[in-house]
Amino acid sequence: MPLTARVCLSLKSTPSVPDAKQNLTAEAWARAALDAMASGGLEAVAVEPLARRLGVTKGSFYWHFANREALLRAALALWERRETEEVLARIGDEADPYARIVKVFKEANAGYRSGRLYLAIAAAEDHPLVNEFVRRVSERRMAYLVECYEALGFEPTRAQHWARFAYATFMGNLQIRRDTPELMPGGPQFNEYLKLMIKTLIPREGADRGAEESHPHVVPMRQSGGGA
Amino acid sequence: MPLTARVCLSLKSTPSVPDAKQNLTAEAWARAALDAMASGGLEAVAVEPLARRLGVTKGSFYWHFANREALLRAALALWERRETEEVLARIGDEADPYARIVKVFKEANAGYRSGRLYLAIAAAEDHPLVNEFVRRVSERRMAYLVECYEALGFEPTRAQHWARFAYATFMGNLQIRRDTPELMPGGPQFNEYLKLMIKTLIPREGADRGAEESHPHVVPMRQSGGGA
DNA sequence: CCTTGCCCATACGCAGGCGTACGGGTAGAG
DNA sequence: CTCTACCCGTACGCCTGCGTATGGGCAAGG
Numbered sequence: 345m346p347l348t349a350r351v352c353l354s355l356k357s358t359p360s361v362p363d364a365k366q367n368l369t370a371e372a373w374a375r376a377a378l379d380a381m382a383s384g385g386l387e388a389v390a391v392e393p394l395a396r397r398l399g400v401t402k403g404s405f406y407w408h409f410a411n412r413e414a415l416l417r418a419a420l421a422l423w424e425r426r427e428t429e430e431v432l433a434r435i436g437d438e439a440d441p442y443a444r445i446v447k448v449f450k451e452a453n454a455g456y457r458s459g460r461l462y463l464a465i466a467a468a469e470d471h472p473l474v475n476e477f478v479r480r481v482s483e484r485r486m487a488y489l490v491e492c493y494e495a496l497g498f499e500p501t502r503a504q505h506w507a508r509f510a511y512a513t514f515m516g517n518l519q520i521r522r523d524t525p526e527l528m529p530g531g532p533q534f535n536e537y538l539k540l541m542i543k544t545l546i547p548r549e550g551a552d553r554g555a556e557e558s559h560p561h562v563v564p565m566r567q568s569g570g571g572a
Numbered sequence: 573m574p575l576t577a578r579v580c581l582s583l584k585s586t587p588s589v590p591d592a593k594q595n596l597t598a599e600a601w602a603r604a605a606l607d608a609m610a611s612g613g614l615e616a617v618a619v620e621p622l623a624r625r626l627g628v629t630k631g632s633f634y635w636h637f638a639n640r641e642a643l644l645r646a647a648l649a650l651w652e653r654r655e656t657e658e659v660l661a662r663i664g665d666e667a668d669p670y671a672r673i674v675k676v677f678k679e680a681n682a683g684y685r686s687g688r689l690y691l692a693i694a695a696a697e698d699h700p701l702v703n704e705f706v707r708r709v710s711e712r713r714m715a716y717l718v719e720c721y722e723a724l725g726f727e728p729t730r731a732q733h734w735a736r737f738a739y740a741t742f743m744g745n746l747q748i749r750r751d752t753p754e755l756m757p758g759g760p761q762f763n764e765y766l767k768l769m770i771k772t773l774i775p776r777e778g779a780d781r782g783a784e785e786s787h788p789h790v791v792p793m794r795q796s797g798g799g800a
Numbered sequence: 801c802c803t804t805g806c807c808c809a810t811a812c813g814c815a816g817g818c819g820t821a822c823g824g825g826t827a828g829a830g
Numbered sequence: 831c832t833c834t835a836c837c838c839g840t841a842c843g844c845c846t847g848c849g850t851a852t853g854g855g856c857a858a859g860g
Binding site: 383384385387463464466467468469470475478479482483486501502504505506508509511512513514515516517519520522523524527528529533536537540541544545547 | 611612613615691692694695696697698703706707710711714729730732733734736737739740741742743744745747748750751752755756757761764765768769772773775
């Protein structure tokens with residue numbers, strides 16, 4: 345009954361066209377698991393519902409994975425890979441630390457889908473495996489922000505404070521957008537809100553006032569051992 | 573076998589002493605449900621595990637509640653009551669809006685238990701019943717903050733922006749403390765962090781600079797015709 | 801003592817998810 | 831054509847949680 349157009353694609357390239365009913369890959373299961381997670385949390389990553397959604401049965405699943413935890417591990421690994429790759433791909437080539445933080449901000453407030461997924465995964469921090477991945481991703485994000493603030497001329501401690509402050513604001517905005525979207529404005533109001541946060545969370549050392557529209561490049565301070 | 577010390581306490585007073593094995597009340601079930609929720613999320617609110625934890629069987633539960641959803645409703649109602657009561661009790665008598673926001677901040681960053689519970693409940697926004705309660709609580713909190721910022725002299729739109737900003741920071745700090753507690757400093761470092769957020773999130777209209785240690789009371793502006 | 805009402809234990813059927821055993825079908829190699 | 835490896839369907843047992851039916855213990859009231 346199945347079409348059986350044997351392709352057997354490796355893990356490095358996404359099929360891009362699911363082609364109705366090809367043979368499933370482990371990554372297809374992992375992607376479906378992430379989708380389910382974004383929708384219904386960790387508990388939604390169940391073998392039989394996923395199999396139904398993919399149009400197959402458990403027989404397929406237990407061929408690719410040893411058990412449910414293996415699927416979770418694969419899904420979380422895929423998520424971690426996406427996070428780091430996307431972040432590095434979109435804002436990694438930006439030299440100016442100010443513009444980097446701004447980009448992070450706009451990405452964080454624009455990509456609702458990835459934010460929702462993050463909240464869903466983070467909500468299951470009880471699970472030790474999940475906790476491990478969440479820790480790595482969060483610490484990496486924070487470290488990136490700390491670097492940005494240090495490149496702006498802040499000493500390490502204050503850079504950590506500002507980075508934590510900014511990261512907390514990202515996360516909180518995600519929560520607000522998910523739980524009470526009517527409290528998050530749209531259109532020009534949102535742009536005002538965004539500008540307020542950016543202006544507030546990226547202060548210039550010593551002087552807070554001046555330059556509302558233009559964000560002049562700040563000369564990074566030498567910080568003892570390493571340059572920015 | 574049970575001690576059977578008939579007391580039959582009403583819903584308005586907590587027993588204060590569980591006394592080993594009294595007859596359970598509906599509120600005792602609701603409190604247990606909130607505890608389970610804070611630990612394991614919405615899925616942890618299961619009848620049989622809760623019964624085991626309370627030392628009884630399902631027979632007790634289905635005497636007090638019609639079904640699981642009724643327990644959820646009672647638990648969420650208890651949560652909402654606690655939230656509003658506690659907030660109003662602790663910072664309701666403060667006249668100065670600046671001090672009110674500061675108190676909100678310190679409470680939000682101090683009470684980790686209630687924050688964890690909030691995150692656990694908010695993580696189940698899929699559930700329509702949960703969503704309803706989360707919306708009410710969040711909107712009430714936001715409205716309170718908006719009032720504070722308006723009392724500080726901000727026009728409504730900017731007051732909403734600042735309130736949302738501050739609220740997002742609260743929520744984000746909760747997330748950070750839960751997911752990556754090692755990124756949240758303790759002791760004097762935390763006080764520095766707190767002071768930075770307070771100083772940044774409660775600006776004085778027009779002038780951002782000045783008064784690092786002393787926070788002078790700002791005269792609230794009349795906002796009939798629109799201030800700022 | 802007996803009745804009534806409150807609170808709970810026991811036992812059952814049902815549904816859904818996990819993991820396993822086993823068989824079948826297809827494609828490619830020979 | 832046959833054999834083999836790969837991928838998946840089917841069927842089963844197990845566990846856990848939901849909801850119900852039913853009975854029983856205990857205290858208060860008569």
